[in-house]
Amino acid sequence: MSALTGGSTAATSFLSRFAGLKTQLPGNLAEREAASVVFAHAGLPGRKLEAWKYTSLAPLADASFHEPLTLLAPCDDLLALVPPPALAMDCPRLIFRDGRFRADLSTAPGFFSSFADAPELAADPRPMVALNTMLTEDGAVLDLPEGMDGGTLLLVHLASDLHGQPTAAHPRHIIRLAKGARLELIEISVGSGSYLHNPVFQIALAPFATLTHVRLQSEAAVAYHLATLNVSADTGAFYDSFTFTAGARLSRAETSATIAGEAARVHLDAAQLLADHQHADITTILRHAAPHGASRQTVRNVLDGHARGVFQGRIEVARGAQKTDGYQMNQALLLSPDAEIDSKPELEIFADDVKCSHGATVGELDADQFFYLRARGVPADLARMMLVRAFLADSIDALANDDARAILDHVLTTRWGAAA
Amino acid sequence: MSTLRIEGLKASIGDKEILHGIDLVVPAGEVHAIMGPNGSGKSTLSYVLSGRDGYEVTGGIATYGDADLLAMDPEQRAAAGLFLAFQYPVELPGVGNANFLRVALNSIRRTRGEPELDAVQFLKLARAAMKSLSMPEDMLKRQVNVGFSGGEKKRNEVLQMAILKPTLAILDETDSGLDIDALKIVADGVNALRGPDFSALVITHYQRLLDYIVPDRVHVLAHGRIIRSGGPELALELEANGYAQIVAEAA
Structure with a gap:
């Protein structure tokens, strides 16, 4: 094979x-x-x-x-x-x-x-x-x-x-x-x-x-x-x-x-912060096998250098899984022209009364926002880090655990500091 | 006490030359107004002085004190004391206003070799500034300019100015879209900074703002050149007669 x-x-x-x-x-x-x-x-x-x-x-x-x-x-x-x-x-x-x-x-x-x-x-x-x-x-x-x-x-x-x-x-x-x-x-x-x-x-x-x-x-x-x-x-x-x-x-x-x-919930959120020649893949297979279930997935990629991010998200809704509520979103911020994101959403729905949505966005750093920060005295590297943090804000701030937020913020800050 | 000195400044966007040779001196302690019709190059001048990408300087110099502005990154210009009040302040979703202001202030202080402020010291400073500008304190908790009305965005620019305390402010049509109350707040913010070490370039289309920020000199910019300079009475003349006559005389 x-x-x-x-x-x-x-x-x-x-x-x-x-x-x-x-x-x-x-x-x-x-x-x-x-x-x-x-x-x-x-x-x-x-x-x-x-x-x-x-x-x-x-x-x-x-x-x-x-x-x-x-x-x-x-x-x-x-x-x-x-x-x-x-x-x-x-x-x-x-x-x-x-x-x-x-x-x-x-x-x-x-x-x-x-x-x-x-x-x-x-x-x-x-x-x-x-x-x-x-x-x-x-x-x-x-x-x-x-x-x-x-x-x-x-x-x-x-x-x-x-x-x-x-x-x-x-x-x-x-x-x-x-x-x-x-x-x-x-x-x-x-x-x-x-x-x-x-x-x-x-x-x-x-x-x-x-x-x-x-x-x-x-x-x-x-x-x-x-x-x-x-x-x-x-x-x-x-x-x-x-x-x-x-x-x-x-x-x-x-x-x-x-x-x-019935009515179980699964959140498979993710963020990937990649640079150089890093390759990272988030693959999810989410099976709704019972009714009234809810699933949420927001996957954000920040890609610099020659990094490549992959998101494969498969949602299966079985015949009996009525009233399923599924949401999937994949967003990428490309900091370099050589970075790449591959996104493959797959929805396979056999029930007839479900709500499933998915979407994907790809963007670059906003030049106006970048200049605004620099015009206020913020050095370019720090400005870039703040905009990356802002892109990930909804993901990180949504974490209910204070320690988890502090840990991830620490990684974000030191990583960008080291790259500067 | 630094002087802004612009000589023969030419700048282009792409192949199109917008500024055809600007000569302008703003001594420390003075406020100069630049007035002109739409498309005369007013905003281009403010962006070239503050270092925005996309503008190519093809000739001339711009210095502030000993600093060669055109050779510096935007953040270095800010640390040198320059502040651009944006015509359209930018929204920063996901960035809290308090954090933004503190990072900006501490970045400038770090570049200048001054000690940074901790969260408590900063909040004290910010609250005092907001009080003096009659701004509600919840503005600090909101995301930068997100969901702000036009007036709130301009007040936020003034708040930044009050906290960063520039010595050279460039106001790029800060009065556009402002009602009279907001206009007064902006003017009060600028006037509060006035003194022997502070100078400003007030770029405006209308004379109205100059009732509140009374300039020492007024310059008329048209087709990328300063075609006339005078005292505050020049603004009144423009208000009465419009730009057409002066532009025609200069042509």
Whole structure:
């Protein structure tokens, strides 16, 4: 199917790592063996797959990914990459290093357990999930009982290379909120050097549960970040997510969310702030499988240099999902003539009484606004940053969590400061 | 105490020359008015002096004190004391007015090597300025010029001027679209800054504004040249007779 990457150096390095490691990996080996067959057959996804039309993993193909050897390595340098407002938060935190839980750096809440202690693996035909299933070692398992308010939780993933050689980490996080439970999860990925961070999230929300999930991807400039999130929301549940992409050479966040119960809500908002030759992909598949569901997606891209942003947003409304209310908007601000945005909305509607809208806009920095700021004494770089912040204002200001706003504002400010 | 000195200034938009050689000196402490019919180059002069893109200077010089204005970025000109009050103030959705004013003030202070103001110091300053301009305080909380009436936008320009305290203000038809109350507020804002270190170039089509900001000199701009200069009485003459006669005499 994808001979392009099936026999690539990278795919081979993953398979040989599995062959050497499999008897030591926790959990059901049969599931891992099955996943390795899926991955060996598919290889790293490339443009021949419709789902990967705009994002090819060919840049990874020639790399040989090594096992990180960092079980007890000090993490001070990597923690310094986490935005200070995040570390200043007064809440429990879970720190992972190269895909493994670091109890010594964490203050885990009672509802946390380590994936490695009781791995749950399931078949999935998608190559990156199969890769994760094959090699995952650890992850956060969050089980919130009925009615529990888990408050705010910080989940940090630190990644690094191995003496200049690329490494790969495949954490598997499982989040289950029982009826009426609540949690605000702030997830941050940072690192240094060349590596692949390939996390998979399995998120299940029981009736009337609410998960706020703010994701900051601020990986190293030469790193790869490929995240897959599977979400199901039962009756009246609310998955409210915002993904902020700032780092990595190549990244993708693929969310597959199902409105499984009546009147559930799913928000898959995102912003991507890219420069140089960064490539970042937001792909969403939103299934309305029950009536009266509501979904919201506003995805904003700010693209400088030769950056390329991708948004693929698919909304499926099943026959029985009447009174569905779906909204999707993709906006891009191009700061350079060499930047590119690819936007592919797809609506597949089988119900006859639904409200679904989508739209896309592309624009440049407004010359009048830029001059107005400069005429008031604001230097060009700062003026540009203020206009970018203004473009993202609706996204960031809509976040109810003060800490999340402070963290993202910090990233925005320092990133533009560094570029100046 | 700096003098604005413009000599032989020529400027084009694309292939079209708009300013054909402007000579003008505005000494410190003086307010000069530039009047002229539509299309005479008034706005072009204000944009060239403030450094907007899209205008090509093809000849002449413009200096303010020792500073070569034409060699500077717009933000450097602002730090040198220049302030352009826009004919059409720009809306900045997503930018709060208080934040905008503080960033502008601190940018200028930083360039000048002065200490920046923190949020508390700034708010104190802004509130005092708003009070003196009879502006409601909620204007600080709104997004810059978004949903402002024409009069509110011009008042906001005056507020910026009061906070940034320029030493050289260029008012580009600030009076257009203003009722008499708003006009007085704008004039009060400018007059409050008047002093030996402050000079202004008041660009206007009508004499009305000059009843409130009384100029030391009046210049008539037509077809990209200053064709006549005089005292405040020249504005009254223009008001009575229109531009046609003076333009015809100069031709």
